[in-house]
Amino acid sequence: MGLVPPCFITEIVERDLREGKYAKLRTRFPPEPNGYLHIGHARSIVLNFGLAQDYGGECYLRMDDTNPETEKEEYARAIEEDVRWLGFVPDGVFYASDYFDRMYACALLLIEEGKAYVDDLPEEEMSALRAEGKPSPYRERSVEENLDLFQRMARGEFPTGSRVLRAKIDPAHPNFKLRDPVLYRIVHASHYHAGNRWVVYPMYDYAHPLEDFIEGISHSLCTLEFENNRAIYDWVIENVRGKCGFPEAPRPHQYEFARLDLTHTVLSKRKLIQLVEGGLVSGWDDPRLPTLRALRRRGVRPQAIVEFVRKTGISRNEARIPMDLLEEVIRDDLNPIAPRVLGVVDPLKVRLTNYEGEEWIEAPYWPRDIPKAGSRPLPFSGEIYIERTDFSLNPPKGWKRFAPGQRVRLRHAYVIELEDVVEEGGEVKLLKARVVPGTLGANPEDGMKPKGVIHWVSARHALPVEFRLYGRLFLTEDPEEGGEFLKNLNPEALVVKRGFLEPSVAQDPEDTRYQLERLGYFWRDPVDSRPSALVMNRIVPLKEGYRA
Template structure:
């Protein structure tokens, strides 16, 4: 086949493998743990694994790393499948690490027979003490390291048969206690867990560790390139050691890349799970969460997330990506595709005193100026409207071009109006703004050439539809919530204004919107009809992103 040109260091390796004949095809895998919902960091890995394989005419497997049954759930399996498909990818085959438990167990027995594994009686804390540390403290061998093959095999079988309690024994690989790499200092490869597995039930009470199951699973599936995040770089010598010691041919190659770190975003699944369990958020798909399903509910598109992952590229160096790049990608797309609609988020009533009582006029407005095929629609206009409260000021500053006493503005697509008076409530808050309109300014055009700088949007009061609008912002106020100052708690940096709820008035056409439909609310931002809480007669919109862009993609 014709080999495509490389565009990153991972592809450099693959191109060389194909050119030298080391490989004649490419097969990658995406191996999520089913212990939570996947987030934007996983989306980068998904795009990389699936995209790389596809570029070279290969395929990608979806393999669930279900080696820790105490934290796994079928709910997570289903959500991962759905999210990968929603992002636009199809896997060649679906597997679970548990599919290989019999084979992995057989390889563990082979390690014992080779004198490369032994049953350990030390506690976890004792093992830590014996292993030393990477600060120069030397390791020393466990008192049980030199057990005979026969004794180790007997004990391992007893572990499998449920004779021992959790933590009472484990199986360790006999690697290199003098290695500066702590992962090589006789790592645990099997531990006892008396619990029901979501797929294998109670068949097993011992489970392989990830470092042992991962390379074997890759080899069984015929994976050519095992693409991992950078924290697994120190695990690669162990990955290779298992495959070499077991005498396995056509070994997969592990390649590491820098994981995604995003400003104002928490990537720890453990902490995200805590937010869900403590009801600090609405759930895994809360539109403030960095999960794929959360971004979907917020109004992001698969293509915008793929574009973001493409723009950030692939490197070996850890870095922090500005979340505004992600916002730029969705804003850039929705600017081209989202219809413009009128919605008043903080409404105040405007009455046109010289409008004919009961008259309703249909105003034609364009759907999307950036889409020549979007067409137009008609919006009802009457003598009583809603406008944004902050589009009126009694004592405005200089260069204030919206409505003010005796000031004139253009109502989008309709007429010029001039403020004549206001009504206030007992607290002095403006309730009603009284205006007169210029009948000759239909369509918002000046009949005599006078300058009207301000244009504001509106909704006819008699035709307005009630809607709940959620103004979504970053969930954290700290740029890197994973690096909380010493002595402080990461919970303290949760943004209290990450979701501000408003009771809005929207144009009547939005009553027919479908779940996940996306719109630009004129002068407000881009919004999506919430897929969970919206019901007939109860519209809920989430703000996907504001109109203003603080990110410069050329820098």
């Protein structure tokens, strides 16, 4: 099976190539550089680059930069970086703004053929007439007047928003998109890539088909929200074919697929901006966000994101995908590559009254079901830390961890039993326990019959760590539930704890992902972590119920 799972789009591609409609498959990923990519964009990236890979074609990365007021070089660079991080190498990196001369020439041609006109109506009046299916009073201007006005628009003689160029199709067309759509507007603003040369900028519906035609795209793949726009796409293509340097054939065709949507988060650029600019997250790479750079900082590997897209498939059916599935794919990706180590997120000290000195235990990195070799020396001493939630003074029925009268095994080490509890102000501050002699490395069936196995670290050797426990950004599957989405923010989407790690991790490469036994998958935060002040991000928790 290829990178793109079989779907209606692969059927179209195979048919077109089989029938010789195109000599070569050519696709494009065309983001607007007005923000950072999120996991929803990953579906389009994998689809477009994957098809090119699977069918021996080409895929371009194109900055669809036709709006100078919202686009930035920063975003363009970040987009290319994210695409390459996902593992895809563009066959070319292009900018829509590099085609402005040719787009302008095509607009002049449409005017000369009586297929476009300059409209002076204010936006509100134009919208009202379109809604009623009525023509603009400026619709019947002469070709000469339209040419003169449009050229003066391009020279900057009129203020921003004062005039537009519209296609002359049908003011009462049943498809609202074809009711004389706007092709160009005036914007007096510097463009991050094109500079100050232009003051007229093409609209998406006009620019996009021309970009595809210029680049020789065969299959222009868009999300379903652009389904009605296909009529404009085809109108533009049909009216420039064989003209302005374009061939009669082959021509690009647009096809639509359902976008990727996730529970417990938002993928709307407008809502993400609210979160960032409102200070509700620390920035575009805050690991609580669904942006690709946030997932990258959290520790998610690109392989997991690509596999998630493959697992969810390509179709025309809109559906919100459960966050559980993404987490499952991330765990499946990390499980075979993440060595098992010991750490304590919420520490409770245990003093072993019958143990003096220290020893080093050779502990394997991998469980028996993963056929990998490797171990590390694990220090053991008379004071250790265990997880606070692994102890209960009054355990519920079925409790399988530490408690009065209830032995537990320390992972890779001894069985211990409780002797005393030290409390202050009603809070447990210290446990006193004893090591059961002869139980180091013994089997659970050695007659000791401990209730469970818990993790620990040696207090004498432990590395202090700031643990950042990331969870779901919103409390509800649909953040819009109940109205204002910000009201559904999860106050525990980030919980910071001060804990400890076993010392072996200090020597590991910084990008090592670990499974902290019974806690989840973690790695060093690439921004804030330092050798002298470790910060560990939880990438994803273990499956519910696995910890016990």
